Amino acid sequence: MDTVLNSVYTEAIMDVISALAGIELKESNDLLDLHISKSSETIHYVMGLMFLKGQHHAVLGITASFHTMRILCSYMLGVSLVKVSYDDVQDAICELVNMTAGSVKTRLRDTEYEALLTTPFAITGVDLNLYIKERVAQIESILLDEETDIRLHLQVIYE
Numbered sequence: 001m002d003t004v005l006n007s008v009y010t011e012a013i014m015d016v017i018s019a020l021a022g023i024e025l026k027e028s029n030d031l032l033d034l035h036i037s038k039s040s041e042t043i044h045y046v047m048g049l050m051f052l053k054g055q056h057h058a059v060l061g062i063t064a065s066f067h068t069m070r071i072l073c074s075y076m077l078g079v080s081l082v083k084v085s086y087d088d089v090q091d092a093i094c095e096l097v098n099m100t101a102g103s104v105k106t107r108l109r110d111t112e113y114e115a116l117l118t119t120p121f122a123i124t125g126v127d128l129n130l131y132i133k134e135r136v137a138q139i140e141s142i143l144l145d146e147e148t149d150i151r152l153h154l155q156v157i158y159e
Contacts, residue, residue: 005156009139009141016096017150020075020076021072022075023072025143025152026143026145042126043067044124044125045065045128046093046128047063048121049121050097050120052101053115054116056112057158057159058115058157060104061097061155061157064150066124067149069092072092072148073088073089101117101120138155138157139156139158
């Protein structure tokens, strides 16, 4: 079932990004793709999170550098990068995780993974990651578009 769930979550976020920003992401198996930076400055990240409550509870996390989310937000809003505010980025990551979770909910309807959704929220910081206990399962994907330098880290932790 891990392969099916991985496909469901990965396809959901790819479809959402395509619809919201017109960008076609590709999947990478290399976690280093997430951390490529053109400068030596400290990288600030933003993480959108949402809980899926059901027979198999899950946490959906989407992490990106603040720079990546500004680019993505610029595409989503149809405005220049300089007009994208901190609040816009926070709102965009919450909307991204909300729409991805909604798509996943629809795709998993009438299965044992059917779930109710909570309100999305965002966390920002220098080094963000979801950590898991040993007895839970995890799905992890890196999605990127090299042309726009968009790099997203998708993590799903479920029981």
